[in-house]
Amino acid sequence: MRIELKEIRKYFGAVKANDGINLVFEGGKIYGLLGENGAGKSTLMKILSGYQPPDGGQIYLDDQPVRFKSPSQALRHGVGMLYQDPLDFPPLRVLENYLLGRDARLVPNVGKARKELQELMDRYGFTVDLNANIDSLSLGERQQLELIRLLAGGAQVLILDEPTTGISAEQKDLLFGSIRRLTHDEGKTLILVSHKLDEVQELCDHAYVLRRGKLVGETCVPCPTENLVEMMFGQLLPRSSRPEFVYRPPETVDLVGAKLPLGDQAPPAALKPVVELQHVTLATYHLTVSDINLAVQPGEVYGLAGLEGSGQRLLVQACAGLLHPEQGKLLLAGQDASRWSYHKMQAAGVSYLAAGRLEEGLVAGLSLKEHVVLSLPRHDFMVDWKSAEKITAQRIETYQIVGRPELTVESLSGGNQQRLLFGLLNAPLKLVLLEHPTRGLDVRSAEYIWQLLYKRREAGTAILFMSADLDEIVERSDRIVVFSGGKMSRVVEANKTSVDELGHLIGGQV
């Protein structure tokens, strides 16, 4: 089936997720859709699969204009999408899960469905126990079932969103084998949304690259990886004038004299790292990151790069005390803090700002003033609302928040919510952990937030942040580590790296 996308547009407020994209997908071929986070690939694929409507533009299937209202309508037209998190029903058995989308009769025809499912499984070499419960399966097996479900639903076009995240190497080989068979032998169209350059090189026939909502290039694959990296990340902008800074405890400043530019000299050896990870293994249901070794010095800005879900968030959560290491040691200012709770970490001077502002950070329904009271380190039994009002007014001014102390936080704009979160940080802090500190902020607000963070370094506060914006990471960090599919790269000095090197690391090529 031939798909043509014409002038697809989708805006989220001021963000142009898709800004007039034109693409063609032919039958019998495997396409790679590449781009960094926020490039617009997921948005585009959600539009194509009927998950959300476009603001403008037209989709053609075999030259027929179509408009999908829902994913099931898209599937009836032959377009199916395999999401990163499978859309199945964990409490059900494999066969029940399959029946749910297929059989509309009062009493389902179990025998027929079992035969059908088994045939499809055999055809693509999948071996999953049909009587098993979904939640006992691995992510890879659930993915196989979803794929089968889409094929049984008549999918001619398959969209796979980051299909190899969290599955084993054998499952990956099996998946790739079936993908080749589906396309090259059976003539189906396959679109692989990915950031893993190796996989795109290995599997795809053709690649499209998106950046900031626009198609910026296309190429036949395989091709030199440099070409893909350059298309994905563009040319690195010249470094901005980030204040060079090396923290020294107050008594050593006189001895050492003037501040030295970063990189010429390592921090004084006597300084203990704020946080140190020794052979740490972090694990969740989806992802295991092993053997993390890292030492963050006081006053240092550490950037964590990588596509979302690659493991950098686990590191941030481990430093916050939200995820305890399976193995290894986490030292906070020399003390073993591997088993410390979040609140103990907090009391020890670690602050964590999560990505979801109204989900993990602010409480909708509570006023700015109430938030400030909650965040203060010391409390009396009765709240002194008058002085709380004063403190809040001060914070509002310092952090340039557009709002009043008695307003509830959900009435603030996203940028102002973010500023409030920074306004809730107390001093002194040993370590600030940030997830996407400037996501959704305009350039000026982002700059302001960073000026505030830089000021904190002077008191020895270290900053560990993850961001999807590679420019931000290169621009703001002293040192950088890259995560790719659960692996941590070597530590890179920010002023000695290039966006090209980082691009390769993000793509999993060390």
Next chain:
Amino acid sequence: MKLRKWIQVTWPLAPIVAALLVTSLILILFQTSPKDALAAMIEGSFKDTAKVLQVLAFLVPLLLAASGLLVTFTAGLWNIGVEGQIIIGAIMASWVALKIDLPAPLQITLEILAAMAGGALWAALVAVLKTRGGVNEIFSGLALNNLAIILTNYLISGPWQPPEGGTFRGTQPFAENALLPLLGESRFSPLSLGIALLAFALVVVALRGTFWGLKLKALGKNPRSAFLLGVSSEREVIFALMFCGALAGLGGAVRVLSWFDSLRQSISGGIGFLALLVVMLASFQVYWVPPIAAFFSIVLMGSTTLHIRTGLHPSLGGILTGVMVLFVLLFGDYGKLFTRRKKIPSPVKEDDAHG
């Protein structure tokens, strides 16, 4: 804006009005004039001092339990177990009344303290099951309610049965010095009303003025953010439930020491569930709780007279309150009803599928 605010404040009245209309319809179906029924009901509650005092006597434990529930609801907890906490309070007060003999002021203080401790500990079970065992407070609350009823029945028919032999009715009446001082011939103790109003005032101050109240509010609205802001959810959940349990237990003491004079089989008579309805009807707005509790007391006491007058079953009061709850669920919380459609813009959404 002013109109909006006005609607928001008077919103709890809407389901009451709707429920009155539906109940009137039911009455018409039974060929009774709603006007007569209303008159009978009002007469049953206000005809003479005795009737008014009876309403007040019924109101006190209801107000105590509802005040406690304001705290748990603020913390986002469904303390269904409040009924059992009332019963345990009644049992503890009865235990002191039966086994200890002291001068009245000491005796009553001891009874009240025992009742509050009993209710608080019964609630602490719910809290620990929730925080340590991950058991939803609704399920453990229901189980503990039944356990409390079974315990009452056992005590009445077993160890605490009257000397003349066991009946399922209740224990023998407590001694005079163990009972709350009553007003005249009524079952109303002014002291208990004073305590209830004090408890309500305490709850208002705790929720509005203290740091604890603020923490509960944050916890109730968004546990995850509250945790990240430094609120220890486990400790606050336990405190909130025990606070509610203590007030409910106190309500149970009032039931045995003034409404009855002994431990009876259905000592609470569903006052805990009624208190849940009161707080839900008030949409968790603190100042609506006393008037709504009073309204419920009036309706339920008035239904008895309604029965004598019109021959309608006294459960009509129950029907009225039940219908009201349905309407509360239907009308919902004013705030939610009108803000649901107002979408909060969040800047970048496109990559939500990752991560």
